Amino acid sequence: MRPPGVGLPRWLYLPAGLGAVFVLLPLAAMVSRVDGTHLVALITSPSSREALWLSLRTSAASTLVCVVLGVPMAVVLARTDFRGQAAARSLVLLPLVVPPVVSGIALLYTFGRRGLLGHALHVVGVEVAFTSVAVVMAQTFVALPFLVISLEGALRTAGQRYEVAAATLGASPSTVFRRVTLPLVLPGLVSGAVLAFARSLGEFGATITFAGSLAGTTRTLPIQIYLERFDDPDAAVALSLLLVVVAVLVIAPASRATVRHRRGTR
Amino acid sequence: MRTTRTLSALALATVLAVTATGCGSDDSGSKQTLTVFAASSLTRTFTELGRQFEAEHHGVTVRLGFGGSSDLVEQIRSGAPADVFASADTKNMDKLGDAATDPRSFASNTLEIAVPPGNPAGITDLQDLTKPGVKLVVCAPEVPCGTATQSVARSASLTLKPVSEEQSVTDVLGKVASGEADAGVVYVTDVKGAGSKVEGITFPEAAGAVNVYPIAALRDAKQSRLAQEFVDLVLGRDGQQVLADAGFGKP
Known part of the structure; x- marks a missing residue:
């Protein structure tokens, strides 16, 4: 809350x-x-x-993968110093600025049949293209930076005072991470996960390029909307509304919780 | 007073931004702009024809807008400043009704099977697309190429089991060219346009679903004379030659 007496410049309200x-x-x-x-x-x-x-299932799965991979990434970026860290951070955040179609092409050239790892995957009997796994991979690729960037910010804001105190009292690094670091940045983690979920839910370009579009397997809600638009614009609008409602339902409680937590800690 | 000054600065910035992005659509002087909306599959041929038209009409700029036919119809109905519309199917041209002046068929296109170079799955005919293990990609039934694919399969009593139903021909071609899919069903002109990235396999059943392309000057055209001349170019000998070179059939 702003302390009383400090008003906003009135012209600010227009823009x-x-x-x-x-x-x-x-x-x-x-x-x-x-x-x-x-x-x-x-x-x-x-x-x-x-x-x-399909959208809800794949977005939940990709959010989970984002948490499993993204939390360690954020901690490493926020709590360590190594050569090339700035470059590493920029690269990790690249999917934020790259068009999703480009992400899809990159994934295709990596995990596709003729991609970098495609042959090796084929040998062990794994084919990801045209499966729901490919959808989750596309979503994870574009959503991961959202989680990393918001959690890294939370970690830097929280500082290391409590972690240092716990370590001095004899807690092992794992205990500090589990009992101090994680609870401290939980709101940042939650809002990062919500952002990742929302980004996954809206994913379109990378999915369509990498995973394809087949009802029940790879055709998520945004792709269904895009497709319906040609044939049945009314259905496309109705589904768009549904997507907006789902997104609001996901984001609203989480952002309220985050705000409440922030106010509570001040 | 600082508030007022900031406000006017903001207002000025807004005005500048708006005018900077507004398109100069005025026909002042001898410069004239003809706007042609055409289906994506006409991108190459109409770009070429646009160049020809500019060469023959001094001071005329041809502005081309490509997209899915249904998208373009939607834009024209919403008041997009188009003078000519060329659709990939009669259905979308019909949606315009009176807004299109005397639509004429100018080309046709048939389906063809596209396979990656070397044809790794050994596809030779339509039947082969149903072989187990063949990764087939087609257009979704909601878009024109998908409708055509469906009707061809139906009349051949085949049930296609694609691994993906794409939104556009380009998406199908992309999956085939990258080798991700073993085969795709697209138009003859798409295979030709893709060059060496895919190989084409014709099949006799394709004759059952020929797509006819209509073109028309639009009623609300700002350049109605130029619009009619462009339509004439497309229907004339030069236009038909360019289209035939790209693989289009006679209307």
């Missing part, structure tokens, strides 16, 4: 309001296009349910 309108107006326009009478039928059709279920 702030414009920005808010710019974000909200298209959403409102989309909602106004929703065909109310068929809404329920459109979003509960078998193809919609299949796509939604």
